[in-house]
Amino acid sequence: MALLEVENLHIAVSVGGVLQPVVRGISFTVDDNETLGIVGESGCGKSMTSLAIMGLLEGTPVRITDGSIRYDGTELLQLSSKQRRAIMGNRMAMIFQEPMTSLNPVYRIGDQIIESLRQHKSISKKAARARAIELLDLVRIPNPSERVDSFPHQMSGGQRQRVMIAMALSCDPKLLIADEPTTALDVTVQKEVLELMSDLQERTGTAIIIISHDLGVIAETCDKVSVMYRGKIVEAGTTENLFERLAHPYTRGLLNSIPVVDHDVEWLEAIPGRVPTLGEELSGCAFHPRCPIATGLCIAKTPGDTYIAGNHAVKCHYADQVAS
Amino acid sequence: MTEAILSIRDLKTHFQTQAAGFLGEKKVIKAVDGVSFDIAPGEVLSLVGESGCGKSTVGRTLTHLEKSTAGQALFDGQDILTLSPAQFRPLRRDIQMIFQDPFASLNPRLTIEQTLGEPLFIHGLAKNWAEARVLIAETLDLVGMAPEVMTRHPHEFSGGQRQRIGIARVMILKPKLVIADEAVSALDVSIQAQVLNLIKKLQRDSGISMLFISHDLGVVRHISDRVAVMYQGEIVEMGTKHEIFENPQHAYTRKLLSAIPRIKTRQVNA
Structure with missing residues (x-):
């Protein structure tokens, strides 16, 4: 039994009384000491998945319509x-x-960490403050015993994101979900924050889910990867297996769309068309209108999982062909 | 060497901050502090750096969205920084800007036709709507959009399409210099590649000079002829694309390049 098991999760958003599916039956597991990356473009359902796990969909027009989320x-x-x-x-x-909008601007950062500590643990204010300073030190905020009394606006973007991490770690969580944790940060700061997260994992054994649109971030930090497109996991596997043999045309297209820093590319191999909108109905494989190798079969039939190597699963009728 | 279309010497743009509290001291922020570069006709120069380095302020100063503190910016031999708003207005046709946010930079109440027609009438490039519509249809075709979209409003389009419309609004004036400030940063990766290819193609075909401002080194490598790396208001290193990416000299450039996450795969852009 893994620490977190998501099985056949379906999520829909209610638009004018009609339920529009956003997540269409996804399954994955995360275990202690493991980092799972979920990658995809806007509207693919990756953030909805994280909100569903955290139980933050209550009071929104978004509903979990089927499936199971088991923690421990x-x-x-x-x-x-x-x-x-x-x-x-x-x-x-x-x-x-x-990090700018998720911290309360009118409270000192220390007080915000203390609040989350005292919410869950019966500890004195004094002990909570000491723990807050310890946490700020852990996320490498310089002069933590002074900075504990800073307001969010007195810190840089990277420092604020580190405060967020400190707050998330305050109760020694077994599972940490990071939704685009470095997207708002500069690359040099991004590197520090990602290194910090993997250091913390080494020390505490926390399971981590990183949700990102950035394949590079995922490739460098995660043990395994799930690629989402239009509410489904279209390709999943260990980072090593997956990047060794990309087997879904979408994942390939995504990779070829990224302009790389290490060599010249005259024209990028962009994926044609656009990301499908919420209400759009697409038969068969949802990627078929943008896929360079789509055939009649792809329009007619929804592909199931093809296994390439070990647990490297791909939802494409032509996965073997793409992988070779 | 051919004469530069834009020649910037020792450009400084400083801001005064509001005094902190009643007795607080005013501080001067040196957003741009002594920047010099040339852009040749048909050349793409990129300004790259992290947030707060002053790269956007350079672009905003050149288009009179910020006031320069010192320095010179010769465009076609004329110092554009000292011009009055009225004197600068005719030049706005030649110096155009593509903005980052395709959701905020189009007027939601105007149709695409009105959005693209407005600059034509302002700069006297069309006498009536019949003339304007011909130019609008041509330009929409250039950015890969059908003429039928003319009657629609911005909210009916995706981010990538809106950015194409933003580019059409620039291209319709046939400018000499385009300043693109994080023009593809808000787009999804698969759409970003399309728009990036489009900008590169339009630039090549028309021979427009471009100042491309971005934080993304991969994007910069893809689009530029030359690159200037900015740090704290100054250019710390400038060179051809290959000099910067293959043989970076400045410690900051190296730090930036090494911070980018790499993907190890056998199938890179096969």
Whole structure:
């Protein structure tokens, strides 16, 4: 049994009373000491998945319509919101993309860390403050005993993101979900934040899910990868296996779309067309309108998983051909 | 060497911050502090650097969106920094800007036709709508969009399409210099590649000079002839694309290049 098991998860958003599917049956697992990367473009459902795991969809027009999310064997979707809150922020924590907007601007950062600590643990204010300073030191904020009294606006973007990580780590979570944790950061700061996260994992054994649109970030930090397109995981495997033999035309297209820094490319091999919109109905494989090798079969039939090597699974009728 | 179309010498743009509190001291932020470079006709020069390095301020100063503190910017032999708004107006046709956010840079209440027609009338390039529509249709075709979109509003388009419309609004004036500030940063990777290819093709075909401002080194390598690396308001290293990417001299350039996550795969752009 893995620490987190997501099985056949379906999520839909209610638009004018009609449920539009955004996540269409995805399954994955994450274990202690493991980092899973979920990669995809806007609207693919990757952020909805993380919000569903964290139980943050309540009160929104988004519904989980089917499937199961088990944490340490406990079915999260059947817990009351009170039971759920005891797990959220405590045993699983989340880092959001925008460190500017997810910190409260009118409270000192120390007080915000202390609040999350005291919410979940019965400790004195004094002990919580000491722990807050310790956490700021852990995420390498210089002069933590002074900076604990800083306001968010007195810190740089990278420092704010580190404060967010400190807050997420405050209760020693077993699972950390990072939704685009470095997208708002400069590359040099991004490197520091990613290194920090992997250091912390080495020390604490935390399971991590990194959600990102950046294949490079995923390739460098994750043990395994799931590529999402239009609500489905179209390719999944260990980072090594997957990048060794990309077997889905979408993953390939995504990789070839990235202008690289190490050599010259005259024209980028862009994926034609556009990312499908929410209400659009697409038969068969949802990637077929943009796929260079699509045939009648792809329009008619939804592909199941083809296994390339070990657990490297690909939803493409022509996976073997693409991989070779 | 051919005469530069834009020649910038010792450009400085400083900002005064509001005093912190009643008795606080005013501070001067030197966003751009002594920047010099030339852009030759048909050349693409990129300004690359991290947030706060002053790269966007350079572009905004050149288009009079910020006021320069010192220095010179010769465009076609004329110092554009000292011009009054009225004197600068006719030059706005020649110096055009592509912005980052395709959601914020188009007027939501105007149709695409109105958005693209407006600059034509302002600069006297069309006498009536019949003339304008011909030019609009031609330009839409150039950016890969059908003429039928003319009657539609920005909200009906995706981010990539909106950025194409933003590019059409620039190209319709046949400018001599385009300043592109993070023109593809807000787009999804697969769409970014399309728009990047489009910008590169339009630049090549028309021979427009371009100042390309970006934080993304991969994008910069793809589009530029020459690259200037900015750090804290100054250019720390400038050279041809190959000099910068294959043999970087400055420690900061090296740091930037080494910070980029790499993908190890056998199938790189096969």
